Amino acid sequence: MGIPGPEEQADGGVGAVAAAGGLHLYQLLLHAEYGPVVRFQLPGAGTAVSVADPVLLEATAHVDKRPERLFAFLEPLCEAENLQVLDAGEHGPWRRLLLSVFAGRPSHERHFARFTALATELADRWAARAGSGPVALQKDLTALSLRMICEYALGGAAGLADPERVTAAFEAVLTEYLGGGPGTPESRARAAEALAYLRAAVDDVIAAHRGAGRADRSDLIGALVEAGERPERIRDTVMVTLLAAHHTTGVAVSWTLHLLGPHPAAADRVADELDRVAGDRAAPDFAGLRRLTYLELVLKESMRLYPPGPYGARETTEPLVLGAYEIPAGTTVFYPFWALHMNPAYWPEPRVFRPERFTPEEAAGRPRFAYVPFGLGPRGCEGAGLAMVEAELILAVLLKRFRFRPAPGHEVTPVERFVLWAADDIRMIVEPREPLRGT
Helix, strand or coil, rough: CCCCCCCCCCCCHHHHHHHHCCHHHHHHHHHHHHHEEEEEEEECEEEEEEEHHHHHHHHCCCCCCCHHHHHHHHHHCCCCCCCHHHHHHHHHHHHHHHHHCCCHHHHHHHHHHHHHHHHHHCCCCCHHHHCCCCCCCCCCCCHHHHHHHHHHHHCCCHHHHHHHHHHHHHHHHHHHHCCCCCCHHHHHHHHHHHHHHHHHHHHHHHHCCCCCCCCCCCCHHHHHHHHCCCCCHHHHHHHHHHHHHHHHHHHHHHHHHHHCCCCCHHHHHHHHHHHHHHHHCCCHHHEEEEEHHHHHHHHHHHHCCCCCCCEEEEEECCCEEEEEEEEECCEEEECCEEEEEEEECCCCCCCCCEEEECHHHHHHHCHEEEEEEEEHHHCCCCCCHHHHHHHHHHHHHHHHHHEEEECCCCCCCEECCCEEEEECCCEEEECCCCCCCCC
16 A cells, blocks of 8 residues: 655655744644655655654664664764764664663762752852843753753763853854754854864863773763773764753753743642642752652653654664555654654644643553654663653752743744754743742
């Protein structure tokens, strides 16, 4: 049976994506019109098959190959080879090393106090500027997330000579290389200078680790040095980790605060839970974070509505059968995470913000791939557990102290830029809150 989809166009699908407002929105339109499996032109990759049904998607979960052309945008960050398209044999050991660093709860707990201090420093800065206008959430929260990942995996933010300059340099690189536009001679020069600075900063941190030994199990550079990785691979791994970790966590927290602003009942319930669990303290301890069950529901619902990574892709290495359809080897299989999260068969009223969808009772009735904010299979995010700890802690610190209101007249428009970003940031009014009485 032929896979349904739109007629092919001479421009390779560029016009259709642009007319929809981006690939993330185009996927919603495609699946609404053609059903759960769609054949379409994916700019840069020829024809692809998009799968928005979680049951059918399970047949692809074992695939451990990414289409190289689609991930070429990350090549400027890598000097040795693009780490996102390593072949399965080389990817497996590299992934296991990353999991050994990022996946351990003891290491999360070991860094928890420092994470709390970093989040509290941001809250103090916001409190000091109260009444001076809206806060740009994405800008500040991605900078905070960068400091956290430096603390966790690189031996601390102090290992970077100038964390604020590192943040600005990443922004310049993202805008030029990952923004999707052609750029200008001036912007290209700025991006090249920023990239050179980032590599030099990472080299300084790597040099400090050599001869010093591995600090602990959460020391990424120490683990790479200990494993005998060559300098270029270590630098590339650090660059990609910094990029992925600080942007995904920062935008996830930003979208969550954006959703809570117009939903005061949910915000009140989070605040009440925080007051019960943390009491008079400014933040919960690590054990207390596990008891913030409603906050976790809110974060999960936020990542359903605004998944930090709106899509992914694999390349089949053998023929696959997806329901009534046969997929040849060598096919690009597109994972439209946003469309999966909006599939009304599994998410009634999918555009409505309803955290209760993620209670154990409701979640038990859904297929496991109906919700995939961190991807799936052997290419899923190695730092998913760490990201949840960071995001929940940041939310706990901020929502314990503040209320967030949408900035009047500010329009929030999701766009794709490596992550699901807001075009003109997410600007909100941040106001101190009084602890709920009687807790």
